[in-house]
Amino acid sequence: VSLAHSRVAGTLQVNGFTALQQLDLSGTAVTGWVASMDECCENLLEINLAGSHISIILDDEVDAAGNNIYANADLLPKLHKLDVSNTSLNASVSQLLYSLADVPISTLVANNCSVRGAVPRLATVSSSDKKLGIKHMVLSQTLQTLELAGNNVTDLQFLPARLRMDLSRNLGPVRVSPSALEYATRTDLEVDLTHTELANVEEVRPFLTKQLPLEPDRSFVNETGGYVCSQFAASTLKVTPDRFMPSEMCVCRAGYFGTGTSCKPCPEDTFSDSDGQEVCQACPAHSHSQAAASSLDSCDCDFGKPKLQNGRRQCVCGRHTALSHGACAPCSKLHLQCNGTGHIAEEAFPESGYARLATAGVFRCLHASRCPGAPDCAT
Known part of the structure; x- marks a missing residue:
């Protein structure tokens, strides 16, 4: 059933549709939470509530109709x-996950929905203001993608x-433990932290x-900023280097x-010919x-x-020419x-049959045999 972007409104209650497998209420004005779907959906596989008016009630753990916000496997077993x-869920990550603790969801997509706080262990979840309790979570065994x-x-x-995690475009800095990053690289677990x-x-x-x-290769290039960056060797750990660890993953380009x-x-009148020059x-x-x-x-x-010659950078003339x-x-x-290369006319040897006369230059010898091309002419 697809009622996306329709005028459907009111509390999220779907009764009597035992054969229903897919429900799309995205972009509608429905309210409430998943737990209010009572005795309706034993075969429901997918629910799309993106862009709707649903929310998690945090104060008394019930919605406006008095329904408990915490869904259970009896309601949505598939x-x-x-x-x-x-x-606008306006809830912590713990509260979101706890409200779905007994539902065998494999993919939970909750992007841009005012969720905040730490990502907890899936086995136990607690809220910021009170202990919600410790319970066996079906979700901890089934969840494979958390966006x-x-x-x-x-x-x-x-x-x-097995959990694919998407924390891209986070609104503030995220503390990620080194052990979590190391585990992601070692197991090829996909973690998306781009623009975070x-x-x-x-x-x-x-x-x-x-x-x-x-x-080893710096594939991330910022043309306007003048720097290049390396990504993590593990391609499944996705970050934006100049936001994630700019001083460690980036260097100035040539x-x-x-x-x-x-x-x-x-x-x-200066240059740098390689990346990473300070x-x-x-x-x-x-x-x-x-x-x-850049060179x-x-x-x-x-x-x-320009050449690097005898350990010095200098302008030199090419082969068969001299500076004059x-x-x-x-x-x-x-x-x-x-x-x-690099000859200077005042210092180069004269050709055979010619001689250098002090500062006057090079002249043909009257007797060529006396001038074999040495620095001084024979007399």
Whole structure:
């Protein structure tokens, strides 16, 4: 039965539909809670109440009609999926789970419904203001997917086996125990914490190398912020690195300097040529670069090309050329021997048959045999 976005209103009561398997009341004005569905739904498999007016009554544990808010397996013995997203439950996570303790739900979707507080152990649940009691929870044996995205969850200490957890887009920081994160990575349990901030970074940091390894490649790129980040090696543990652990999972990209996500572009005439640089390096003398230069080659030399030569960054002329009067000139025209790079005309050997005369330059010898190409001409 689908009555989605219809004018249906009133307390959630469906009687006499023993063969009903699916019920969609999303986007309607129905009120009450699942427990008010009395003697109706022994074969009901799925209920969609997303965007409706349902709520959990917390003060006296009964709804407006006097029905107990806590559902039981006798009412919904086959229910395996319940969606209450985009409602105003205004309850703690414990109260939500306890109200469904005896229902064999495998998928509970409660996104954006004003749920708050810590995610408890499923075996026992207590409210923030009073002990609700300890009881055997059918839910703890059947629940496989719990979606609480867009709420205000504060703490995740335990991860039951087989449970897929969604705490993405949480409204505030969440404290996640290192043991819960380690268990998720070790068992490939899917935990979605994307766009959620971690509250206990200091506590988790020591576990990053062995128990919580990061992937070697930094696949998360923030172009405008100038940084790149690594994801967790376990693909099932989903986070947004620059929100979850920015200083530990992110570094400044090439062309920027700083730490974590606090990155600035390298100033003009400097560069950084690899990720994770905390300072920028100066371009060689006689060269210039624009801001955010990401390599030595980004330094534009007045002559030649920038090179790291003899442990120094400098502008050097290429093969068969030499620096002469502020420019790279062909050695053949200067009558010099230039087999490598970085030659300076005043220092290069003259060609055979030529000689260097002090500061006057290189000249042809009158007797070529006296000038075999040594630094000085024979006399």
